[in-house]
Amino acid sequence: MPAITNHMPTAELQALDAAHHMHPFTTNNELAERGARVITRAEGVYLTDSEGNEILDGMAGLWCVNIGYGRTEMADVAARQMMELPYYNTFFMTTHVPAIALAQEITKLAPEGLNHVFFASSGSEANDTNIRMVRTYWAEKGHPEKTHIISRKNAYHGSSVGSGSLGGMSYMHAQGGMPIPGIHHINQPDWWGEGGEMTPEEFGIARARELEEKILELGEEKVAAFIAEPVQGAGGVIVPPDSYWPEIQRICDKYNILLIADEVICGFGRTGNWFGSQTMGLRPHIMTIAKGLSSGYQPIGGSIVCDEVAEVIGAAEFNHGYTYSGHPVAAAVAMENLRILQEENVLDHVRTVAAPALKTALESLTGHPLVGDLAIEGMMASLPLTPHKESRAKFATDKGTVGYICRERCFANNLVMRHVGDRMIVSPPLIITPEEIDVLITRARRALNETHAELKNQGLL
Ligand code: PMP
DSSP, X not given: OOOOOTXXXXXXXXXXXXXXXXXXXXXXXXXXXXXXXXXEEXXXXXXXXXXXXXXXXXXXXXXXXXXXXXXXXXXXXXXXXXXXXXXXXXXXXXXXXXXXXXXXXXXXXXXXXXXXXXEESXXXXXXXXXXXXXXXXXXXXXXXXXXXXXXXXXXOOOSSHHHHHHSOOHHHHXXXXXXXXXXXXXXXXXXXXXXXXXXXXXXXXXXXXXXXXXXXXXXXXGEEEEEEOSSXXXXXXXXXXXXXXXXXXXXXXXXXXXXXXXXXXXXXXXTSSSSHHHHHTOOOSEEEEOGGGTTTSSOOEEEXXXXXXXXXXXXXXXXXXXXXXXXXXXXXXXXXXXXXXXHTTHHHHIIIIIHHHHHHHHHTTTTSTTBOOOEEETTEEEEEBOSOTTTTOOOSSOTTHHHHHHHHHHHHTTEEOEEETTXXXXXXXXXXXXXXXXXXXXXXXXXXXXXXXXXXXXXXX
């Protein structure tokens, strides 16, 4: 078989990619015309592409490479585990050491009372587990009509039919028959984008009260759970006003509905604590995890489940699971990732060095004429772009046009920043140093200046 390697010319790799590989969230024919960017290797916070460019990864892959690239310990652990036990399942009264060890370690790090883990291979799968788990929980407790789940517009919970239904992305719901029945979406706490004349505090309360209104509309006896990201990630790093989460918690407590915190991005240090729920002061019954659990070195996710729910589910046969639930290689690699995060005090680094440095650095961009605001929580941040800061105005072009231009200018300056609509997102590896943050900001400023010039050229400003 002729080998396809990193040493092949970029154009050849692009042609083969276009011929056979269908990309996620992509207009593939357009990409085939243009040619995909080919990433060949990575080390620390830097990616290398097939043209030899050294690109600073301001997104940690897809918000996941928390410990940075190139950690040989992770490869060593994977190789050892593959030699010892590359695969076995956890169905049929069977278990293995990597799954036991990882479940115990995760529950040690999780908030009190969350002592059980159901494994999956991704955040989407874990949220599908959650849909079935909360409905089964209520059915087992004698409330089979408690099936409705409330989520939020512009939430992201995955791309499978179940998790995509939980998510609140209308462009996803437009394809493939989503959402499934019994999922409802209230408005998000995006003060900058939707707060109008209200203060952030008033707006936070108003948006939280929509949960109460929805519960009353559906009937308390029909609602199983509310699901939300502590800080919305893929929706554009929406940091809710301080008033929001306490009010949501009060409402969940009052009506006795389960709270699912989707920690797929926030978990494992991104907000400076192990979980975003701790940063935002929530008491969830279930937490969805993935991404930072293995720093993306292996596909693994899961649901961390509280004692009460686990006990009720445990009394029934829960007819759910995946071939790769608790996959031994993925579990061993995740365990090594948790060891590195703990032994190298990565969360301390986030709290005392990286997050303050990132905040100061990004604040220096808020004087730029295009930057309307800075939303930041730990190591996740966004800069909404605007033609007029004071009025928080939107651009006259289609939403996302300006964000896209800026993202392309970032790439041209060897920086990965993602755009969500016209918000620019930063979510780098947690191990990033202040010097590397300086590089990130220098490149981001250049990209913003070039975006400004291009908007003027195109008559968009
Ligand atoms: N939940 C959240 C909050 C996410 O950000 C994501 C992925 N971006 C998911 C779930 C889905 O995870 P996956 O892509 O691993 O299925």
